[in-house]
Amino acid sequence: MQLQNQQEKMKVCIAEKPSVAREIASVLGASTKRDGYYEGNGYVVTYTFGHLCTLKEPNDYKPHWKSWDLNNLPMLPEKFETKVVENSGIQKQFKIIKSLFDKADLVINCGDAGQEGELIQRWVMNEANYKGEVKRLWISSLTTEAIKEGFQNLKPSANYDNLYYAGFSRAIGDWLLGMNATRLYTVKHGGYKQVLSIGRVQTPTLAMVVDRFLAIENFKPQPYWELQTLYRDTLFSYEEGRFLKKEDGELLANKVKESEFEIVDVEKKNGNEFAPKLFDLTGLQVYCNTKFGFTADETLKIVQTLYEQKVVTYPRVDTTFLPNDIYPKVPGILQNLTNYAALTQPLLEKKIKKSTKVFNDKKVTDHHAIIPTGVQNNLQYNQQQVYDIITKRFIAVFYDDCLVANTTVIGKAAEVIFKATGKEILKKGFRVVFEDANTKEKEADLLPSFVVGEKGPHEPSFLEKETKPPNQFTEATLLRAMETAGKQIDDEDLRELMKENGIGRPSTRANIIETLFRRQYIVRNKKQVLPTPTGIQLIDTIQNELVKSAELTGSWEKQLKDIEKGTFTAGAFIKNMKQMVETLVAEVRSETRRANISHIGSTQKQEAVVEKKKAEGILAEICPKCKKATLLKGKSAYGCGDYKAGCRFVLPYTFAEKKISENQYLRLLQKGSTVNLKDFKTDSGLVEGLLRIDENFELKLEPKKIAVKPISDALACPKCKKGTVLKGNTAYGCSNYKSGCDFKVTFDVVRAKLKDQKPTKELVYAILEESFIR
Secondary structure, three states: OOHHHOOOOOEEEEEOOHHHHHHHHHHHOOOEEEOOEEEEOOEEEEEOOOOOEEEOOHHHHOHHHHOOOHHHOOOOOOOOOEEEOOOHHHHHHHHHHHHHHHHOOEEEEEOOOOHHHHHHHHHHHHHOOOOOEEEEOOOOOOOHHHHHHHHHOOEEHHHHHHHHHHHHHHHHHHHHHHHHHHHHHHHHHEOOOOOOOOOOOHHHHHHHHHHHHHHHHOOOOOEEEEEEEEEOOEEEEEOOOOEOOHHHHHHHHHHHHOOOEEEEEEEEEEEEEOOOOOEOHHHHHHHHHHHHOOOHHHHHHHHHHHHHOOOEOOOOOOOOOEOHHHHHHHHHHHHHOHHHHHHHHHHHOOOOOOOOOOEOHHHOOOOOOEOEOOOOOOOOHHHHHHHHHHHHHHHHOOOOOEEEEEEEEEEEEOOEEEEEEEEEEEEOOOHHHHOOOOOOOOOOOOOOOOOOOOEEOOEEEEEEEEOOOOOOOEHHHHHHHHHOOOOOOOOHHHHHHHHHHOOOOHHHHHHHHHHHHHOOOEEEEOOEEEEOHHHHHHHHHOOOHHHHOHHHHHHHHHHHHHHHHOOOOHHHHHHHHHHHHHHHHHHHHOOOOOOOEOOHHHHHHHHHHHHHHOOOOHHHOEOOOOOOOEEEEOOOEEEEOOHHHOOOOEEEOEEOOEEOOHHHHHHHHHHOOOOOEEEEEEOOEEEEEEEEEOOOOOEEEEEOOOOOOOOOOOOEOOOOOOOEEEEOOOEEEEOOHHHOOOOEEEHHHHHHHHOOOOOOHHHHHHHHHHHHHO
């Protein structure tokens, strides 16, 4: 079937990626592959490669704007225009799309169902000068069922006009500040041809990292004292808190030593713990950074792949709720999650729970929280990790709440009041979903049973401590700070309210952080995110608070969301941005000092910044051979940084066909040897041993020596004489208990015998032997 001869209404679908176009074409029956599109069954399905069009460059408006000159600033185009990206592959695909649009009666916008997806396709339609009818495919997953349902319910394109205006306004705002401020600060303060990149979101994000770093650098610890006492293996703290003056606490500390400890009150309150919320993108990135060490960008790429593999719903979302119309689909999704049958079966045997903590139409705009679709695929390891936690969160919200008893115990010694708090899990509820037999979670703050009126010996302690600075940002905490415009908010419900004023969007925050790494304004130090000297200097140089304020950038984000809702206009937003840029240019022009910021001038400082905060990695170690340079990381080995001067010291990543970790080499350099390691391949087979450095500074393997075990000083069981005495949670017992030895002496018995004596090993053993004989 030739397109030009087609008599019926020609429908052109345009998707954001070739892979998505292929899925849509398959569902629609457009099975014939052409150059740049699919065709068949009355449909043509074509695609972009992300952004085919972009906003014009400054010199596209005025030729003299090509020059980076303070006299050309501010650059404020009357009307913002787009152009096709200057790339031969993109230009070719655009021509194919335009030729299809020229013959089309209907274009169906199948771009990603979000602001960016809307903007990408609208720019292409505008650039191609398409004037015909446009419909919108709006779906939350790429399953066959979702695509079919979406095509049965195509929406008028006009429904998404405000989404487009918000996306266009965002792009213009970023252009206005990015183009003008970058040139402004580069010309005024950049040294050695250094471009100083300024961005509407990246600069306040950098400012947060710098402010935190400097707060820690300038932190002066303050001493304080804590009075605590240990009673029945439970730590009780002085009820009125810490002491700022040592002498105040010492009086009480001396007083309580002379008295027994008495329990005066035990209060238990039953409470409910709710399952963790479903994931939005930021929550997923935070979780994966904390638990798996994935960067925000890595998590975004993984979950985007999971979406394209149809196993999860649309990921670039900022809500943790589901709309009510998803509820009837829940049993079907759970039924299809056959790999999780042990967890889903109990749910499917009764009516599925419906909670307002999960289902709330008011909390869902375009898309709902990230959930599994019910489709199951074979996934790569990292993908499986991310898929697994998304799926378990989904399953967990339909389980009962976890029932806990929150316990507060009050005790006293010499009329000084102490308190201990803890909880007891009465009914696991949703917790069973997250249980892992391999890494059994220790239940926090579990208290033994106390009775009012009981008394006994205790061990008071009066310790000096000092206040601690805040922690450096990790990617997880930086994402949270971006989400709440820098405000420290731990409460999930409160954080939900702050999202409208967060900086950046869930889909762009990872890219903002990566951009700061790429521009050498921040660096990774293990999990920490630290500013470089260039980053610190840049923030110090920017005097205008608007440019680096997370709170004010958050208010711009709120305006963009209001444009999306139709309660604020794009014109007003752009006018405000232009006024701000004009003021900024005037301010910076009139500054008298020049900062001369450059990566070159601060390379050594940068190493010092990271070095100071680094937990002594191997690259901080001095070469043991020449004792001059630190070690470097090469392709196959760590080596001396002075190798050009002739030092040939190396530590290969693999020795005798066994990989040696950085930590083992670190131990070797610091303590003279690695620990004993298994599976070195030698002529005599696999050998266990440790590595040392010989007199020629070469690695040598020292096979493990079979040592004669010294006679243990452990106490033989007084009853069976075969096992040894072990210390349990509440009593001492015999290691031979599995063979029937029932020797047991409770801690309470031992405490009673000890009275006020110091519990030495010898004294405790004597009591145990005496207890058995009696």
